[in-house]
Amino acid sequence: MGTLNDGKKKVTIYSVAHEAGVSLATVSRVINDSSLVKEETRKRVEAAIVKLGYRPNAVAQGLALKKTTTIALVIPDSSFLYMGKIINGLLDVAKIYKYNIALHTTSSSISEMSEIIDNIVKSRADGVIVYNDCLTENEIAILNSFSTPMVYIGHKIKAADACNVFVDYKKALYELTDKYIQEGYKDIVLIQDKKNPMMMDELLEGIDKGFSKHNMKFDGLVEIPENYHNSYDYLNEYFKDNKHQLVITVRDSQAMAVLNACTENGISIPEETDLVCVMDSRYTDMVRPRISSFFIPSYDLGALAMRVMTKMLDTDEIKEKEYQLSYIYKNKASTKI
Amino acid sequence: MGTLNDGKKKVTIYSVAHEAGVSLATVSRVINDSSLVKEETRKRVEAAIVKLGYRPNAVAQGLALKKTTTIALVIPDSSFLYMGKIINGLLDVAKIYKYNIALHTTSSSISEMSEIIDNIVKSRADGVIVYNDCLTENEIAILNSFSTPMVYIGHKIKAADACNVFVDYKKALYELTDKYIQEGYKDIVLIQDKKNPMMMDELLEGIDKGFSKHNMKFDGLVEIPENYHNSYDYLNEYFKDNKHQLVITVRDSQAMAVLNACTENGISIPEETDLVCVMDSRYTDMVRPRISSFFIPSYDLGALAMRVMTKMLDTDEIKEKEYQLSYIYKNKASTKI
DNA sequence: TAATTTATTGAAAAAGTTTTCAAAGTAAGT
DNA sequence: ACTTACTTTGAAAACTTTTTCAATAAATTA
Numbered sequence: 001m002g003t004l005n006d007g008k009k010k011v012t013i014y015s016v017a018h019e020a021g022v023s024l025a026t027v028s029r030v031i032n033d034s035s036l037v038k039e040e041t042r043k044r045v046e047a048a049i050v051k052l053g054y055r056p057n058a059v060a061q062g063l064a065l066k067k068t069t070t071i072a073l074v075i076p077d078s079s080f081l082y083m084g085k086i087i088n089g090l091l092d093v094a095k096i097y098k099y100n101i102a103l104h105t106t107s108s109s110i111s112e113m114s115e116i117i118d119n120i121v122k123s124r125a126d127g128v129i130v131y132n133d134c135l136t137e138n139e140i141a142i143l144n145s146f147s148t149p150m151v152y153i154g155h156k157i158k159a160a161d162a163c164n165v166f167v168d169y170k171k172a173l174y175e176l177t178d179k180y181i182q183e184g185y186k187d188i189v190l191i192q193d194k195k196n197p198m199m200m201d202e203l204l205e206g207i208d209k210g211f212s213k214h215n216m217k218f219d220g221l222v223e224i225p226e227n228y229h230n231s232y233d234y235l236n237e238y239f240k241d242n243k244h245q246l247v248i249t250v251r252d253s254q255a256m257a258v259l260n261a262c263t264e265n266g267i268s269i270p271e272e273t274d275l276v277c278v279m280d281s282r283y284t285d286m287v288r289p290r291i292s293s294f295f296i297p298s299y300d301l302g303a304l305a306m307r308v309m310t311k312m313l314d315t316d317e318i319k320e321k322e323y324q325l326s327y328i329y330k331n332k333a334s335t336k337i
Numbered sequence: 338m339g340t341l342n343d344g345k346k347k348v349t350i351y352s353v354a355h356e357a358g359v360s361l362a363t364v365s366r367v368i369n370d371s372s373l374v375k376e377e378t379r380k381r382v383e384a385a386i387v388k389l390g391y392r393p394n395a396v397a398q399g400l401a402l403k404k405t406t407t408i409a410l411v412i413p414d415s416s417f418l419y420m421g422k423i424i425n426g427l428l429d430v431a432k433i434y435k436y437n438i439a440l441h442t443t444s445s446s447i448s449e450m451s452e453i454i455d456n457i458v459k460s461r462a463d464g465v466i467v468y469n470d471c472l473t474e475n476e477i478a479i480l481n482s483f484s485t486p487m488v489y490i491g492h493k494i495k496a497a498d499a500c501n502v503f504v505d506y507k508k509a510l511y512e513l514t515d516k517y518i519q520e521g522y523k524d525i526v527l528i529q530d531k532k533n534p535m536m537m538d539e540l541l542e543g544i545d546k547g548f549s550k551h552n553m554k555f556d557g558l559v560e561i562p563e564n565y566h567n568s569y570d571y572l573n574e575y576f577k578d579n580k581h582q583l584v585i586t587v588r589d590s591q592a593m594a595v596l597n598a599c600t601e602n603g604i605s606i607p608e609e610t611d612l613v614c615v616m617d618s619r620y621t622d623m624v625r626p627r628i629s630s631f632f633i634p635s636y637d638l639g640a641l642a643m644r645v646m647t648k649m650l651d652t653d654e655i656k657e658k659e660y661q662l663s664y665i666y667k668n669k670a671s672t673k674i
Numbered sequence: 675t676a677a678t679t680t681a682t683t684g685a686a687a688a689a690g691t692t693t694t695c696a697a698a699g700t701a702a703g704t
Numbered sequence: 705a706c707t708t709a710c711t712t713t714g715a716a717a718a719c720t721t722t723t724t725c726a727a728t729a730a731a732t733t734a
Contacts, residue, residue: 025724121392283623396691
């Protein structure tokens, strides 16, 4: 077995106690910075600890204390590109509060979510942070039946009383639509991404609200058929026969696909068509023209979610349940207005 | 405390034993699919388990069995975009073998690595998988002094006897250089990325080998100064006064920066300059022209690393220590040859 | 000096599982 | 009916820590 100290004797709190000539209770107190141990004894124990290279066993601590200082992070396996900064934010804050992160990914199958929860329950994570971008209502229901402290991250979740760190995409899309309609644009189109049903609903609500404000009805969903594994292939066909005043996409990859498809069909952006990508990424600035997009504070979403989680674990109840972070619309070269 | 079963009585192996009228030893045997329990008893215990909603406590199991079924994954926090597929591969295989993944990230500071190891030792992870893209020699030395099973993933590592799943970038760059020199290209340039010192060394070795085969010496490092936080800004200046036959970059973002900088300075790609990006990504296919690149089997790197790890944990020794996966050069529109 | 308080320590129980060893029960063979 | 062998079960120890409670030692007060 490739165990920790091959060959060498395993060093536990007993070894340290023996080495220092004290009881294990005293060693435990030294480890945990308890104030009620004599300075001289502390020195002796600390010397024994470094001499033996003792490291407390977090598993045994977990058992004794009934907490693991581990947070489970549940994310959809497909969208890592968008997760990067969120995870960085999470981890930076987790480090400060000495929490570990256990990573779990969901695939599309329904059974999977209860399997993941099963796993998390078994591992006795102190809390769960869920990126809710691709969750179905079914999955959210499963998650809510679950009594470990939980924070949803990403966009607004409908479950009542859920702790939620999010960006208000509905408002973002409403404002965008409203602005364009005021400028006289009517032919607005949203490229549909099958993979984010909940997110999509939210975007649509925003657009609908914008249209109904001006007594119009939105009717511009462009759905990429299932059989196209590459959205560019479909869009290239699509823009042969279609042209719109404003095209909205969710992800950078789709925006780039639209850009290429339009360009190759002689539709110039932004002269003939405006293009907006909802979720910002570094790549939206790397193509020409740069693509207008909403800056989403991903790092902050992650960091705040983790901070909220530590608060939940410290105090029994928290006052605030909803933490809304603001997007920033970045008007770049792919749009005229 | 937001504990597991608020209000309700906590359900342990004792509760189940009591409910089923057996001893805890028997319940443990049922949980672990031991063959030596009577069919009828098993039924009774299983009924009790579902009735009470019992889930074994992995922490207690970890203590009793002296293993946590957790693998620590150490990655540099900066390069998540490249990590996505690797993590997916890792997690898919981890799921099969019922391992959990604990995520740790390194920042640039030296002290950090020993802090992370300290944390991993405490948490008693069964094994460690390290993405060694951005590691310094110092950090590798620290890691090697550490007796938990370890797999290095990404590129070839110099430490003797280390278990390593990698792509041979040196060979890739050698082949590329050789091919270009054979076609009469001499003015070859590599954009230097300060962030991956080890990786960079390997690429340079490959290029040097290609040059020395033809009795030439490589002298084409283009270093982006520290004070430019955006490589595009520097490259835009650079390509005002410089022009090369072949430009090689490590990452997609740099390739795109080169593409834009050249285009905006009237250097057309591929007519005047060939452009190759070493590490493939979906984005290299999304710009025009598409950028020639090496397809790196990231998912497989992750999956294989995890598989190797499970083998290491099963059997004391493994025969193979080095697992080399092959890249595929993808000749696209940014290159003439 | 004796009594009282305070500071420091240790013994033992508790956390929830696995596993060894012995005991009890059952079936088979004579 | 009586060994013998095998199947099934349970009691108890082990895993490594924290924490409570009681005991001892030291310091203070009367």
